[in-house]
Amino acid sequence: MEAEGGITSSLKLAIDGPFGTASEDVFRYEVVVLVGAGIGVTPFASVLKSVWYQTSQGQGDVFTKKIYFYWLCPETQAFEWFADLLQSLEGQMTEKGLADFLNYNIYLTRWKENEAAHFRVHHEAENDPITGLKQKTLYGKPNWDNEFTNIGAKHPGTKVGVFLCGPTVLGKALARQCLSHSEGGVEFIFNKENF
Template structure:
C-alpha cells in the first residue's frame, strides 16, 4: 500500500533498475512514497528468500535470483529543504530504511539549505557537534535519524557524475518534485550526461506535479 500523493510520472519508476529521486521541501512527499514502495518490495523479497532456507542453508539458486522479480536495484533519494522541522515528517521512514534495508538498495541524502555548506567557517560549530554526536550515538542531530544530513544544496553535477560512474550501461530514471527553480538544471544535466557519458549511462528526466 502506497501512502501519500503518487502521480503518473513517479509511477514510471518501476521501469528502471536505477532511480534518482529528488524532492524539494514538501515535494519530497511523492518521492517518500516511492522509497516506501521500494523498501516494501525489498523486504518482501527478503522474506521470500528466507522461506527457501532448507537444512539451515539458503539455496544457491535463490541467491542468484534475489530480487529477480523486482526491477529496481538502486535508489538515490535527495531531499532538499530549508526547514529543519520538515525532516520530522518522514522520520519513521528514514529509520525504517536504516534498520531494514539490509541490501543497501536505498541511499538517502538529506540537505538542509538554511545552514552553510560543510567547510564554511560559519557552519563549523554545528558540523563538529553533528560529527561528535553521530560518532557516539549513530544519530544525526539535524534530522534525528541514522541518516546523516548535509548542509547547503547538493552539487547536482557531482550527483549525476556519481550515479554515472556507479552504473555504466544503465538507463537511470530521474524523478523530481518541488518548485521550478532546479528543473532546467536537472533536465539539462540528464541530457548532457546521456549524450556525453563515458560509461554509456542514460538519464530520463521526469517532473512530478504536486
C-alpha cells in the same frame, strides 16, 4: 432529456484517464534518482515504502535495484515526519543486509557549511543530531554535476530514471544534467512529478 418547461436538452460528458504520475514510472528503472524539494518529498514517501516493501518481501518482479534520494529543504522543521520513515527504512535495510539499496542525501539549503560547523562540534554523535539518521545532514545545495558524474560512473550502460517533485528552476537544472551526463553508455531520463 427533457428539462423543466418542456425544453429538450442534451448533456454530453467525456471522461479521459486514469492518468498515473511520473513516480509510477520509478518501477521501470533499475537505478533511480529521486529529488524532492521541501514538501515535494511527499509523493516519494509512498514510492520509497512501496519499492522497499516489494524488495524486502523478495518479490522477483521488482526491477529497481538502487535508489539515490535527495531531499532539499530550507529548514529543519520539515524533517520530523519524513526522518521517521527514513529511520525505519534504514533499520530494516541494515537488518536484511541491504544497506546499500538506498543512498539518501538530505540538504539544509539555507544553512551554510560554516554555520553548521558549530552545531556539529557540539553534537558529535553516531547519528545525525537533526534527523537521527546515520547519514549526516548536508548543508547548502548539491553539486549536481558531481552527483550525476558519480552516479553515471557507478552504473555504466544503465538507464537511470531521474524524478523531481519541486520547482521549475530545479527541474530545468536537472534536465540539463540528464542531457549532459547521458554518455558512455549511461542514459539519464528526466521525469517531472506534479501534485
